[in-house]
Amino acid sequence: MIDTPVIEDAAPSTTPSRRLRRRGDGKLAVGAVIVGLFVLAALFAPLITSGHPAEQDLLNRLAPPSRAHVLGTDQLGRDEWTRLVYAIRIDLRVAVLGSLIPAVLGSLIGIAAGLGSKWLDAAIMRTSDIVVSLPLFIFFIALVGLLGPGTGFLFLGPGELPLIIGFTVISWVVYARLLRSEVRRVRSMDYIRAARLGGLPRRRVIAWHIVPNAIGQSIVYFFVDVGLAVVAISTLSFLGVGIPVGTPEWGSMIQSGRGVIQTNWWLIAAPGAAIALIGMGLALIGDGLDDRIKS
């Protein structure tokens, strides 16, 4: 028998107002809270920390967590919590810029490829093939090494600009390919044909009808990409490329905590957890947006 218990045929539980809650809202909210907390911590860093990430207390090195030092101190007696929070500023700044610039650039290139002539499309796609075929990490290390850390640029600290340039050179390709295929998909939709038939100028069809329907996936990917960039920045800094040693940055913090992993494991665990958490928050936002676009 397949008689399952009879569920009370309850009154319609999905009222119209509840229907407005769309799929992905939960993920989006959790992700936004996580990322929001990081951003707030970065903005109000002086208020929630000692305010001096570089201040050394050589008499109080490798102190365990205490009331004065929530996460203890490192080998130079610097407050780990303060460094952890100040590192958000650097890691997020570089990651966001290192994703936003290639996102905008790559999207424009992708739109051009999707709408432009056969030749333009071929030229862009072959260029992107070349970039994709590069051994990425070696290329990145070589590029960043070649450019050197420099002394900073505008509001950027030393070592940040080369990282952003490196990210831009590599990741525009993803956005270009994504936008190209999305533009091609949308371009063949009936509503675009209808807009053309209606006599709308080409520029308007592109800006109002094609692009808004094509960028969804790249916005989703942007959030994931920022998370990946955070991981890449810390990895490179861990390897000694990128952000100079001494600057509060999660990767270099892990690198310097490596020697004392037996006794002061939290010096590695804390920045590691920070990387994982921000990555998760960003991925949740991306995932939530994805659900929302698809629903």
Next chain:
Amino acid sequence: MTRTERVIEIENLSIAAAQGGVTLVDDVSLHVDAGGCLGIVGESGSGKSLTLRSVLGLLPPALKQTRGSTRFQRRAGEGLRSVAPRELRGHGVSMIFQEPMSSLNPTMRIGDLVAAGPRALGMSRRAAADRALQLLAEVGVPHPEQRARAWPHQLSGGQRQRVMIAMALSVEPSLLLCDEPTTALDTTVQDQILTLVERLRAERGLALIFVSHDLSVISRIAGRTAVMYAGRIVEQGPTHDLVDNPNHPYTRALIDSMPQLHGPPTRLKTISGSPPTAGLLPPGCRFAPRCPYVADVCLEADPPLLAIGPHRDTACVRQPVTNAGEQP
């Protein structure tokens, strides 16, 4: 339908969303005799496909069957026995779908696809391959030996549908479930497939449940027809009787809104409004807000499906309508 041996009886089937409990199919009972064909007709969202899919327990994960029992006769003379939907898969019941391409594994050759059924029944590899060729020939695939080595993408839509029917037959079912199998096909190919299904029903004594949105397709193939609206059967009976003398206002409106092929062209009659959204059903009869004959009593309770004549059931308080030409 000369034999009256029941092949399947489904009673009081209800299907609801797993979360929220919105009922999508409400208290549907149906049965098919050996060699008979039951047509289920309805518009999208009427629950006709869900009803069909639930026979084999093929509901989407977000839905579940909340009520209902199935009794099935596996072999002639064996008698009806209660079964769970899963037990029927590959054992007595097969199903064919609207889109054959997504139902055929693209990495398997046609011959192997069809031979999988006989293999599962315990045949040797060679015997199964031979059986596959027989089946392909039976469903009218030209040059079966040659076609057995082809891949699904190399076939036309009509050929794929024939292969899917051969696969369905390969487990020697006594009941074939058809979910809009001709909707995606061209008119002349639809005609071929309907002819084929009709022939299989007659030759093999196969019982059929044929779901379609198109009453004219149903009237071609089905001896008995159930009309579904908003998750319920609103009317059922022998197809031609039902088409000639529709009792339920929805059935009548459905027929009147269909364009006619013969005779002088006439303006189509329309049904005002649109079908209710599941979970937001109107009080009383589900068709009441669109019904030209609506009365106060219709808003009080959803009328049950009641017998109004030999083999005829209608869920309408205004029954029976004897005068077919009556105007609202």
Next chain:
Amino acid sequence: MSALVELDDIAVHFKVRTHRSVLPTTLRAVDGVSLTVERSECLGVVGESGCGKSTLAGVLVGLTEPTAGQVRYDGQDMGVRRSKELRRRIQMVFQDPVASLNPRRRVRSVLAELIDCHDLVPDAGMTSALNSLMEMVNLPTRVLDARPRELSGGQRQRVAIARALAVRPDVLVADEAVSALDVSAQATVVNLLADLRAELGLTIVFISHDLGIIRTLCDRVAVMYAGRVVEEGTADTIFTGAQHPYTQALLRAAPDLRRRSTEPRPPALEGEPSGALDLITGCPFRPRCPEAEAACAKAPPPFIHDGSHRTACIHASSSHRATADTTPRN
């Protein structure tokens, strides 16, 4: 005869690759089609998949460039690149109610944008212009503020018709415009098209595989097979006295509510419609035709005219034969 739109010997050929050959072969999606549409007439174009009816729709509205032939509007060649003004005259309603509306835009903005683009009404008159468009397609004005996903299939299709009407066209090309709809929504849209024709004098080219709807809506019918028109005539002659074996087979194959399943049925037409590749010589219907003979393989059959009725078949009943085209065109 006041032909509003004339298609003159239109051909659309594509290069395609097949399994059989490394070299691309030519798919004759549309091959030598000539049709005229008169003002306020409803011409039905019927055929199965691959017969070229949708490609022909693309040529009519100017979205598909013909390989050869001319589209004339009011006697004037529309040219390869149509002016905005000429393009406005012939609008289209597409098949898929989901793909035919921009999911991110409200109905109001889509319609207003088009009206704006052609300066059809002064800014102050926009609201009343939009309201009257909604009235024309029998939709409540609150639909203007809806997004497509909030509408049913039938409503979307009526919005698509409103969008086409927004630029005040003379000709509406409906490409399988009701095929994706449920029966009741279908009836509503079919009636709407009939009303628009009666009220606005709209000319309609209705492309469909559904013979019943063609019968309900159209005055004249062209039957297409493999890129060619095989028969054309008034709806009455096509539905009651079809000459071409394909038209006859199509009418027999169409499911009919009133036909008893106990009635003996003629055998189903064998084979499947295919696009016209270069592989078939002579009559494109020959491989499936029950009446095919050696003569059919020689050349595409010329039209046999009988008044306004024409049939591209050498078997077209000789009693009806009036004048045979001398040029084996079409």
